[in-house]
Amino acid sequence: MQTAPAQARPSRPPMKGYWREYGWAYLFILAPVLLFLVFTLYPVASAFLMSFQEYSVMGSEWIGTDNYTRMVQDEVFWKSMRNTVLFTIGTVPVNIVITYGLSFFIFQMKNKWQTFFKATMYLPAVASGVTISVVWLAIYDPTNAGLLNRFIGLFGFDPVIWLGKSDTALFSLILMNWLGSHGAGIILYLAAMGGIPKSLYEAADIDHASGWSKFWRITWPLMKPTTLYLLVTGVITSFQVFISVYLMTQGGPNFATTTIAYLIYSTAFNFYEFGLAAAQSFVLAALIIVISIIQFKYFSSDVEY
């Protein structure tokens, strides 16, 4: 929101007055703008050119769209797309349902307990991706010393090679995501729930509305901005999932957990095919931008209350 009212502008010589009036503002944003030019704009442009070149320190060679052709002919690329989409579908909607459910239950509690549960559910978020991966690596230990194997052992199941088999590896990465931190989402949902006027529910009670219809007609529509925010950020994050793949499975077994972010890393820094990796990264960027724009369209139809 721009709230600054127009300021009185005494007449001055044009250029000198311009800098006197606006110079400070430009100085205040100078650092971010310079950083943007050097560390965002230049790299994006450079990566774009690189994606049409065979990169070499000695001098790159133009090869047209060869990198893109090679990319789409590569089976692993399509596998990584499939894995990334499966991972996103497997994590983001489920996490939103879990987050919403937990928020709904916490909302019924007294203030003191709300804070307690918020803090508990938030805690894993302060541990790094590396720490979380190391711990889950131990939980998924394929022997019967692994925590999860011990747990399913209680019900008489044999130990499972969670991360080492292609049919369970991706699911294992999804499962650890469900049990991660829902704290940030819960806090946003609770803030939104607290903002719903009580009068809406009272009016619904007078009309003898059921709990179900109150949820669908009052609560859910008013939660829409928060839900969409979690959806957008969740999709962007899960499209770039990397640390757990790198530390826990290295994309295996048989590329079952190779996500597109891991593929880009591995193309660039295991095989030093910078041009091909740049081409792959633009596909990822295009996907993320298209999805974000779709979400932004939803945002613009904001609910008023």
Added chain:
Amino acid sequence: MKSRSKVIMLIVASVILVVWSVLTIIPMYWMLIGSVQDTKSAASFIPKMIPDVLSVAPYERFFGKTNVMRWLFNSLLISTILTVTNVFLASLAGYAFAKLKFPGNKAVFWVLLSTMMIPAQVTLIPLYILMIDVFDLGNTYTAILLPGIVSVGNIFLMKQYMSSLPTSLIHAARIDACGEFGIFWKVILPMAKPGLAVLAIFTFVASWNDFFWPFLVTNSAEMRTIQVGLASFVYADTTDFGALMAGATVAALPMMILFFSLQRYFLQGITIGAVKG
């Protein structure tokens, strides 16, 4: 009738919340309790949920085999510098975008904001070449720090936050003939303290936990951050369960202590700027 269904609802809610809290906490508990059991001794070859013998041997092995003190120092140094630069530059720019009128204000802001959609993987390779080959900064603190000096996300948060501050005080200060920087330093910053505190905490935690960039631009054991060091330890020694859990604990514990001592900021800070985005 009504109150009875409410009581049942409360009981159901409590049970579900307690069960899920346990599920959320178990990995962290497993890490802590695993780090004090020596799986290399016969007494607790398989780690237990509730151990009968505690041991510091895993920590001794982790500290003995790695440069962990240097890694912790590196992480502390990098996170501190990035916190200071981000808080200062993001609040300065956020203030300019929120409260100062200048041609291009909105356009520049939207260009910066739109870069948040570009995934890090796109800029990664040119950035890597720029730092390592062009600037010859491989394996230096400068290389780790430079791209993170101020993030667009932080500028966005500060713009949102600064917009809510009263404009009248800025005008009063302008009439009192404070310079523009004086207004920012003496009037805006003191008013914005709660927002700055939140920004500082989140930046510190994010920098401490960052893995990928420091991992790419460092190649000697001395220059690793604690996260990169821990990851290298995982690759080198995957069989020593106790030492791995000790390492994971060393990397996570400082942030957990920070979380428990500044809980209020963590739990309230998230809503700054987020919902209205």
